[in-house]
Structures are given as structure tokens and as C-alpha cells.
Amino acid sequence: MAGTTAIEWTDATWNPVTGCTKISAGCDNCYAERFSERFRGTPGHPFERGFDLMLRPERLEQPLAWKSPKMIFVNSMSDLFHKQVPFSFVDRVFDTMEKADWHTFQILTKRSSRMRDYVNRRHADDAAPSHIWLGTSVEDGSRKSRIRHMQQMNASIRFLSVEPLIGPMGRMDLGRxxxxxxxxxxxxxxxxxxxDWVREVRDQCNEAGVAFFFxxxxxxxxxxxxxxxxxxxxxxxxxxxxxRGEFRSPRSRAGDR
Structure with missing residues (x-):
């Protein structure tokens, strides 16, 4: 886990999985792949195998050692819901998150239907805990089906990462x-x-009472x-x-309400 991060909307990162494969146009210039591949073949380096997908079971309990509350971005260097990550391993990640309930965990995937199906099985009778935020990446208007998958998920907090925004989103249904x-x-x-692509998303968030982070x-x-x-x-x-419509600012950062 990284104790600090330059990502503006979180406090720390936790990578029990690293590596991924491309799934849509938003992946074309993946920063995580670019970083990881610099170290391919470096003996003993965490990214000796570059951006090949790897499970990291030795990292599974890292958040339990962090005693002060943090917002933690889960798998900044991978996608927890990649099809090569077995659900038995995803179970262990969720076990840790549910135990470490003093943190806020932010999970982001492009495999939104796989996340929906998993969460709806694990939390069939109640929503996922409110300290586990579940999100999907949507890079342009052609990927709105991922938004529907989020709306169908039994979650407490659902979010969208419209990044990198490479085309107009058009009209979005921001319900739930x-x-x-x-x-x-x-x-x-x-x-x-x-x-104008950014303004279009911001204005729709304002209309719908959805928190907006640029x-x-x-x-x-x-x-x-x-x-x-x-x-x-x-x-x-x-x-x-x-x-709905109530917002808070990031910890230790200037923000608006």
C-alpha cells in the first residue's frame, strides 16, 4: 500500500492485484501499464513481470495495519474484476475491507457487469457496507451501459470515473x-x-444533486x-x-459544498 498518493480524490492506494489487459478505448494509453513496463525484467522489482496480471496475497491484510482512517483506492494498478481474478480471491479482498471498516475503500472497474453480479451475490439481502464505494470508468458516451450496471448493483455508494474523458458523454441517467x-x-x-464535454457532465451532476469532482x-x-x-x-x-444532494469535502483538502 502506498502511504501517500498524488491522486486528488483519495488518500492511499492498495494493490492486492497488479497488471491488467485492455478492454476499451479508455485503456489505450494506460498510465499503470506505462509505469509497470518500465521495470519489466528488473530482478526483484515488484513489476519484474511488467503489467502481467498477478495476484498479491501477501498484501491482502495491509489495510488492517493502518490505524488512522483513510480513503483507499483499491487496485490503482489493476482491475479487481478482471476475468482472470478468481472470485475466491475477490472474496478475500472484500473480507479485509469489511473488517477494516474505519477506512473508506474506493473500487473502480471497467468490468462493471462482473462487479454487479459479484456484489449482488455477496450482498443479496442488504446493500454493500457504506464504507465500500463501488465505481466504474466511463470514457465517453459509447460506454453508458456501465452506468446501468452500477444502478443495478446492491451498493450503498456508487460512483463514476469519467476519466480519461475522450469524447462527449451526452445525456446521462444519474439515478442512484x-x-x-x-x-x-x-x-x-x-x-x-x-x-464543453466537462461542463456537460458537471451541469448534469448539479441538476441531479450528484457530487462532482474535477x-x-x-x-x-x-x-x-x-x-x-x-x-x-x-x-x-x-x-x-x-x-441526496448533500456533499462533503475531501479530508485535508480545500473543496466546495
């Missing part, structure tokens, strides 16, 4: 969605993000374009509350 993150792509082959404009370097949208930083997070 609690939080939306938007960000531009970064890296040497970053695809540009049009400001992460970055992107570019060659992640921070090169800043994260101000129309003169304002948007840093909303959902309240763990049954009342």
Missing part, C-alpha cells in the same frame, strides 16, 4: 449515482479533452493543465447519507 469524477488524459500520447485537465504531465473549471475547483465527495 452518488459521485462523478471527471479528468483528462495524461502522458506522452494524451488525447485532448474539450471543456480531477485534472491532463496533458503530457498530469498536473500541467491544473484542475480549475470555469475559475473554480470542484472537489465534492458524497456524504454517506440517505439524503
Amino acid at each position: 449515482i452518488d459521485w462523478v469524477i471527471v479528468g483528462g488524459e495524461s502522458g506522452p500520447r494524451a488525447r485532448p479533452m474539450h471543456p 480531477k485534472q485537465w491532463g496533458g503530457v504531465r498530469p498536473k500541467s493543465g491544473g484542475r480549475t473549471l470555469d475559475g473554480k475547483e470542484w472537489s465534492q465527495l458524497p456524504c454517506v447519507s440517505p439524503t
